[in-house]
Amino acid sequence: MEKGDKIEHHSHKGRKAGVGAKEKKKDKKAKKDNTRVERHNHRAFSVANVVRTKRNIQRNLDRSQKKEYVPLHDRRATELHETPPTMVVVMGPPGVGKSTLIRSLVKMYTNHNLTVVTGPITVVTGKKKRITLLECPNDTAGMLDCAKIADLVLLCVDAKFGFEMETFEFLNILQTHGFPKVMGVFTHLDQFKTAKNLRKTKKLLKQRFWTEIYDGAKMLYFSGVINGKYLKHEVKQLTLFISRAKFRPLVWKNTHPYIVVDRHEDITNPNDVENDPECDRTMVFYGFVRGTHLNPKMKVHLIGVGDYDMADISVLPDPCPLPDKERDRTTLSKKDALLFAPLSDVGAVTFDKDAVYIDIRQANYTKKENLAIVSRRKEEDGDFEKDEVEEEEVEYDSDAPAGMLKNLQDVRTSVDEKMKKSSFRIFKGSKAIVVDESSSDSEEEGDDDDSESEEYDTNQRRPPRRGDALGDADKNIESGSDEESESDSGNENTDEEEDEELADNEVDEEAEEEGTESSDDEDVIEGEGEATSVGVNHWKSSIAERAKQSFLERESGMINLQELVYGQSHKASMNHVGLEDEDESSSDDDDEFFKPKLTGSRAVNSLSGSNHVEALVLDEEDSCRMVEAPLNVTPWLEDSDGCLVENIRNKFVTGNWGKEEEEEYGDFEDLESGEKFTSSSRDANDSVDDLPLEGLTDEELRDYYAKKKAEQKSKFDNDYDNEKKQDGGDMNDESAENEYIEALKREKEARLARNKEEFGIDGERSRLRHEGFRQGLYCRVKIEGIPSGFVTGFDPKMPLVLGGLTTQETSLSLTRCRFKKHRWHKKILRSNDPLVFSIGWRRFQSIPVL
Numbered sequence: 001m002e003k004g005d006k007i008e009h010h011s012h013k014g015r016k017a018g019v020g021a022k023e024k025k026k027d028k029k030a031k032k033d034n035t036r037v038e039r040h041n042h043r044a045f046s047v048a049n050v051v052r053t054k055r056n057i058q059r060n061l062d063r064s065q066k067k068e069y070v071p072l073h074d075r076r077a078t079e080l081h082e083t084p085p086t087m088v089v090v091m092g093p094p095g096v097g098k099s100t101l102i103r104s105l106v107k108m109y110t111n112h113n114l115t116v117v118t119g120p121i122t123v124v125t126g127k128k129k130r131i132t133l134l135e136c137p138n139d140t141a142g143m144l145d146c147a148k149i150a151d152l153v154l155l156c157v158d159a160k161f162g163f164e165m166e167t168f169e170f171l172n173i174l175q176t177h178g179f180p181k182v183m184g185v186f187t188h189l190d191q192f193k194t195a196k197n198l199r200k201t202k203k204l205l206k207q208r209f210w211t212e213i214y215d216g217a218k219m220l221y222f223s224g225v226i227n228g229k230y231l232k233h234e235v236k237q238l239t240l241f242i243s244r245a246k247f248r249p250l251v252w253k254n255t256h257p258y259i260v261v262d263r264h265e266d267i268t269n270p271n272d273v274e275n276d277p278e279c280d281r282t283m284v285f286y287g288f289v290r291g292t293h294l295n296p297k298m299k300v301h302l303i304g305v306g307d308y309d310m311a312d313i314s315v316l317p318d319p320c321p322l323p324d325k326e327r328d329r330t331t332l333s334k335k336d337a338l339l340f341a342p343l344s345d346v347g348a349v350t351f352d353k354d355a356v357y358i359d360i361r362q363a364n365y366t367k368k369e370n371l372a373i374v375s376r377r378k379e380e381d382g383d384f385e386k387d388e389v390e391e392e393e394v395e396y397d398s399d400a401p402a403g404m405l406k407n408l409q410d411v412r413t414s415v416d417e418k419m420k421k422s423s424f425r426i427f428k429g430s431k432a433i434v435v436d437e438s439s440s441d442s443e444e445e446g447d448d449d450d451s452e453s454e455e456y457d458t459n460q461r462r463p464p465r466r467g468d469a470l471g472d473a474d475k476n477i478e479s480g481s482d483e484e485s486e487s488d489s490g491n492e493n494t495d496e497e498e499d500e501e502l503a504d505n506e507v508d509e510e511a512e513e514e515g516t517e518s519s520d521d522e523d524v525i526e527g528e529g530e531a532t533s534v535g536v537n538h539w540k541s542s543i544a545e546r547a548k549q550s551f552l553e554r555e556s557g558m559i560n561l562q563e564l565v566y567g568q569s570h571k572a573s574m575n576h577v578g579l580e581d582e583d584e585s586s587s588d589d590d591d592e593f594f595k596p597k598l599t600g601s602r603a604v605n606s607l608s609g610s611n612h613v614e615a616l617v618l619d620e621e622d623s624c625r626m627v628e629a630p631l632n633v634t635p636w637l638e639d640s641d642g643c644l645v646e647n648i649r650n651k652f653v654t655g656n657w658g659k660e661e662e663e664e665y666g667d668f669e670d671l672e673s674g675e676k677f678t679s680s681s682r683d684a685n686d687s688v689d690d691l692p693l694e695g696l697t698d699e700e701l702r703d704y705y706a707k708k709k710a711e712q713k714s715k716f717d718n719d720y721d722n723e724k725k726q727d728g729g730d731m732n733d734e735s736a737e738n739e740y741i742e743a744l745k746r747e748k749e750a751r752l753a754r755n756k757e758e759f760g761i762d763g764e765r766s767r768l769r770h771e772g773f774r775q776g777l778y779c780r781v782k783i784e785g786i787p788s789g790f791v792t793g794f795d796p797k798m799p800l801v802l803g804g805l806t807t808q809e810t811s812l813s814l815t816r817c818r819f820k821k822h823r824w825h826k827k828i829l830r831s832n833d834p835l836v837f838s839i840g841w842r843r844f845q846s847i848p849v850l
């Protein structure tokens with residue numbers, strides 16, 4: 001509806017029957033007849049009871065006064081899909097039912113039965129709402145951390161037991177950390193035997209709770225557990241309270257960015273850890289950015305560990321996104337009610353920056369005969385036979401991934417070894433070439449064979465093409481091997497095509513056999529002859545071949561930038577010389593054809609002798625920063641007008657920075673206002689301020705400054721009032737203030753919209769660079785140099801928080817603080833009494849001197 005539009009209301013319908021209607025009729029008639037007597041009831045609107053009215057007025061004033069608070073600038077995201085999940089901390093003494101409460105809430109929201117409740121659990125609770133549930137550990141450190149990050153605290157209290165030490169401790173901690181919203185959850189109500197007793201206890205608990213927190217704080221009563229969860233309608237009521245709760249922006253969270261870590265990973269090089277198990281670790285932390293913008297250059301404090309610079313921070317896709325905005329639904333469907341609890345063992349998929357891990361719990365591809373240990377154990381347990389019947393080995397297709405995985409288990413020799421043993425012949429009737437010269441007797445056969453094997457090498461280095469010699473050679477491998485195998489069996493086949501078909505068939509058959517045959521059979525086949533083994537492991541050898549080809553392709557296509565810019569390295573060039581020398585000596589007896597070819601730029605360099613020499617000269621040192629000609633100092637020292645030393649003398653600290661500098665800059669013109677500034681005008685301006693100060697006494701000087709300050713203040717006040725008048729018109733103070741706050745809000749929204757428009761959809765990266773990582777983004781933060789103790793002593797029950805540090809928090813500073821004695825600490829606090837300090841994100845224990 002537009003602002004100017006009038007709202008249509010139902011018109012008033014007068015009474016047509018009853019006393020009121022009768023009276024009205026009478027009055028109308030009297031008015032008509034002019035017999036109406038004007039009556040005035042003096043006491044109608046006067047105060048009947050002065051004292052009571054006074055009290056009433058005072059009470060109303062007090063109540064409205066209580067509701068007033070200093071408005072805090074809310075820096076939380078305005079757009080709902082950008083807000084991070086609300087942090088709901090569940091706190092209470094041990095055994096009070098915290099885990100049961102979280103389990104019940106998760107079941108209510110997502111219909112998922114949680115077994116383990118550890119770490120932060122994020123749940124989509126509505127179309128525009130998410131919450132993160134976190135169980136607060138029962139130690140001071142954990143409580144301190146939770147108090148800093150909580151938006152809402154569910155304070156669990158065992159009603160049968162009453163308030164316990166932990167609850168009061170936590171409330172105390174909350175008070176000193178800026179009080180977040182607190183709701184009371186009273187459990188174990190089913191353990192009261194009489195209703196009267198229950199009613200009495202409820203009343204007592206309520207009074208105590210309200211005095212601890214504030215009058216009217218929300219409380220819920222949970223009466224009993226069914227199937228390990230609280231009653232459905234009671235949990236439903238709690239979810240309603242959670243979704244309706246309004247959170248005040250707390251000062252600390254308004255000024256500090258932080259990440260409550262969902263999960264973390266140790267990405268230290270395993271070799272380093274093996275060499276030194278105590279070595280510093282590189283770790284990545286995952287979580288939503290909360291609070292304010294997290295600047296990548298900011299220092300962060302990993303609570304309980306120390307201050308660190310972020311080695312890397314990047315945005316990841318939201319693991320628990322809000323449902324699609326486009327879908328026009330009023331309620332949240334169960335499908336959209338997502339759950340993300342990486343430490344609680346929910347779901348099988350884990351996302352990393354560049355990998356997705358799927359936990360395939362039960363799948364087992366190990367062959368049955370290899371499960372010796374398992375079966376032995378079962379035998380020992382005595383239920384071997386029973387399980388035997390249950391578990392039947394599944395047969396997989398050898399082409400399917402599972403089948404290939406099983407085949408891999410049968411491999412006894414590596415691909416390299418097989419390649420060494422393999423042989424092929426290039427021309428029909430020529431001798432087969434064996435790769436491994438030492439194992440074959442090619443050495444004994446003389447130079448010809450050597451050259452053949454070399455030819456094989458050089459041919460191999462060429463990138464393959466369809467129908468190329470290598471492709472032919474491939475065919476030859478197959479045909480050659482077939483021939484051999486067939487010659488063994490006595491069937492000679494000269495037709496190549498037939499050979500290929502046959503080979504294919506054989507490969508297929510043997511591959512099929514391979515899937516079912518045991519490893520012993522495989523060994524027998526290998527023993528029968530190499531030709532057969534080539535056929536059996538055909539797909540494996542082709543893998544090696546393909547890998548080799550792709551490597552060669554990459555090798556030839558690769559441009560070495562370092563070589564392009566700096567020439568070849570000295571070592572490399574020395575190698576070339578060595579190689580060439582060797583070649584020269586060997587070229588006497590070998591053909592040109594069999595010379596090892598240099599690839600890429602090396603080959604170009606070695607083309608001509610002069611080029612080669614040039615390359616060698618370049619190779620000596622990094623030449624890009626060197627001055628080619630020797631430095632000529634004479635023009636610097638010449639005693640003339642153009643003397644360089646004199647020209648730059650004043651650029652240094654020792655130079656004359658007086659008038660010369662001003663003269664150097666000369667006059668300039670303000671292009672916007674068109675005003676011209678000359679050095680003389682500047683002098684005049686300066687002198688106005690400077691003049692009265694000369695020869696003044698201290699008293700006069702003080703007066704002079706006070707006057708100047710008053711002038712400035714009045715000027716500011718005028719400007720400010722004008723601004724306020726413009727914003728609020730001639731309204732009274734309160735409405736003007738409201739209007740002012742509204743104007744600020746509007747301005748903020750407009751600024752956000754402008755920023756968004758400016759950066760556009762594709763400008764996300766530059767937005768992150770300029771703004772930092774805004775709240776609600778799911779980030780991955782890499783931190784280096786974390787002590788090994790953090791990994792070894794990690795307790796998933798303790799909340800892990802990465803808090804952003806402002807600049808003044810990273811520098812050495814003096815803090816003034818006051819101590820308040822704990823209400824139950826009987827003794828007077830003395831020097832050297834150990835205290836736990838919580839200053840900003842940091843917390844530590846110390847023995848202060850008071």
Ligand SMILES: Nc1nc2c(ncn2[C@@H]2O[C@H](COP(=O)(O)OP(=O)(O)OP(=O)(O)O)[C@@H](O)[C@H]2O)c(=O)[nH]1
Nearest residue numbers: 093094095096097098099100187188189222224225
């Ligand atoms: N009868 C009854 N039993 C409850 C109630 N709430 C929780 N329990 C039981 O209390 C036991 C402890 O509950 P948990 O949820 O594990 O308590 P917790 O606070 O997480 O305990 P810690 O993890 O040790 O701190 C469980 O066996 C629950 O079934 C309740 O309202 N009534």
